Amino acid sequence: MASTASEIIAFMVSISGWVLVSSTLPTDYWKVSTIDGTVITTATYWANLWKTCVTDSTGVSNCKDFPSMLALDGYIQACRGLMIAAVSLGFFGSIFALFGMKCTKVGGSDKAKAKIACLAGIVFILSGLCSMTGCSLYANKITTEFFDPLFVEQKYELGAALFIGWAGASLCIIGGAIFCFSITDNHKTPRMAYAYNGATSVMSSRIKYQGSGGGAGGGGVGDFKTTSPSKQFDKNAYV
Numbered sequence: 001m002a003s004t005a006s007e008i009i010a011f012m013v014s015i016s017g018w019v020l021v022s023s024t025l026p027t028d029y030w031k032v033s034t035i036d037g038t039v040i041t042t043a044t045y046w047a048n049l050w051k052t053c054v055t056d057s058t059g060v061s062n063c064k065d066f067p068s069m070l071a072l073d074g075y076i077q078a079c080r081g082l083m084i085a086a087v088s089l090g091f092f093g094s095i096f097a098l099f100g101m102k103c104t105k106v107g108g109s110d111k112a113k114a115k116i117a118c119l120a121g122i123v124f125i126l127s128g129l130c131s132m133t134g135c136s137l138y139a140n141k142i143t144t145e146f147f148d149p150l151f152v153e154q155k156y157e158l159g160a161a162l163f164i165g166w167a168g169a170s171l172c173i174i175g176g177a178i179f180c181f182s183i184t185d186n187h188k189t190p191r192m193a194y195a196y197n198g199a200t201s202v203m204s205s206r207i208k209y210q211g212s213g214g215g216a217g218g219g220g221v222g223d224f225k226t227t228s229p230s231k232q233f234d235k236n237a238y239v
Contacts, residue, residue: 003182004102007117010178011097014124017171018090020164021131025049025083029159031142045154048161049080075141082134083165089127090172096120097179114183121179128172135165 024030030048044055053063066072099106100117139162145151 006178006182007097007101008103010121010175010182011094011101012175013171013178014090014097014120014175015094017128017168017173017175018087018094018124020168021083021090021127021172022087022168024131024135024161024165024168025087027159027161027164028053030138030161031156032159033154033156045156046159047156048159049076049083075137079134079138082130082137086127086130086134086169086172089123089130093120093123093127093172093176096123100179117179118183121176121182124172124176124179126176128169128176131165131169131172135162135169138162 026048028048029046032044032046034045035043042057046053046055051063051065053061055061066076069077096116097120098104100113100115100120102110102113139158142156142158145153146155146157
């Protein structure tokens with residue numbers, strides 16, 4: 001029962017993390033920068049893995065997609081690959097988890113389901129590591145340019161998508177670890193087999209006993225007589 005509950009918790013945590021990781025891909029604000037005027041913000045620059053945009057004070061946004069994948073910076077290509085790998089691994093991890101959980105009726109025996117659940121945990125951990133690495137690589141590029149005094153171009157700060165990605169990666173790693181530890185609970189509580197010898201009625205045991213007594217006296221099994229219980233009790237009898 002405890003193992004089943006831990007698997008359900010691990011599945012919910014892992015799926016929540018995978019949803020958060022998946023939501024970071026279309027999120028706009030991977031990095032953001034603002035230009036403030038004397039009264040209001042005159043312009044907001046932001047970018048993600050696919051485009052870079054600027055929003056003026058009236059709320060109108062002008063975006064420009066990255067012209068060529070081969071002409072992109074290396075860190076953007078690496079972050080794209082890592083985030084796509086994290087989403088793909090999370091998808092396969094959720095499928096393995098459904099087959100490996102005890103509360104489902106697919107996946108085979110309990111031993112086979114435990115192995116599948118452990119595999120799902122490993123896949124979720126890999127998904128979390130990919131997302132963690134991609135977000136950290138992107139954040140490292142932003143902070144390096146921000147604190148570089150020789151960098152004269154537009155400087156950006158960390159966007160909301162990075163924090164969402166870190167949170168999703170952490171949940172995936174935690175859920176995958178719970179899945180991996182759930183296989184140890186299955187080994188600690190093995191099932192004990194009890195032999196069933198069949199039910200024996202009182203009448204059959206009484207006939208067997210009286211039949212054996214009659215055989216010893218020479219009368220055989222069919223010669224025994226059913227005697228009524230004695231109605232006389234001595235002075236030491238208890239009622």
